[in-house]
Amino acid sequence: MRVEAILPAGSWDAAREIDQVLIDYDRRFRRRIVLTTVRGTDILVDEPHAVRLRDGDGLLLPAGVVRVRAQAEDLIEIHAHQDTDLVRIAWHLGNRHLPVQLLGNRIRIRADHVIQDMVVGLGGHVDRVMAPFDPEAGAYAAGHHHHHHDHDDHGH
Known part of the structure; x- marks a missing residue:
């Protein structure tokens, strides 16, 4: 199952949570990775550029949102x-x-x-x-708000 969008922590409704994924710090900075949720579902994060997943982010799937949890x-x-x-x-x-x-x-x-x-x-x-472990993003880190869409939708 492919992730449709990465939703920053605090920007999505917790009532939409359908599962969680526990990920250590090293594995939370990737462009492409297959993750296995707590309930055993494999999901694919496939972004154009590497992204840093933060504790509390949501991975949007057709059925709902998988919450990212920083692993101990x-x-x-x-x-x-x-x-x-x-x-x-x-x-x-x-x-x-x-x-x-x-x-x-x-x-x-x-x-x-x-x-x-x-x-x-x-x-x-x-x-x-x-x-x-959920360290500071750093002064030069861009905020992340990723949606997969066509720029034609915006007249670009």
Whole structure:
């Protein structure tokens, strides 16, 4: 079954949800991928360009919407006693172009012992957690709102 459109999180009616798909961070950035839903249905995402699927996005099918869920992964959750330490840590993570998930006074990153040692050296405290990873899209990431349609419909 082919996905007709990718609906950004919050833009679609949850009452239309017919299934879910659990996907880890690495597999959520693709142009073309076959996904198996929780109920065992194979669905095809086939976009002209690679897209980043986010937690809560909807994959529109003729019968309804399949909700994208970020799968739990091995992560490091960072916090600090001083705000300045957390800001410094965030700067260093960004300087390394690492994907980060910002959670108020905490930061989540993918587990990496070298980065963990750096964070501790900068005054951070770390906890290993198994949790969904849905990092920031980044300053240069375009919002995604994909519909498969013909431009002739718009007089282009």
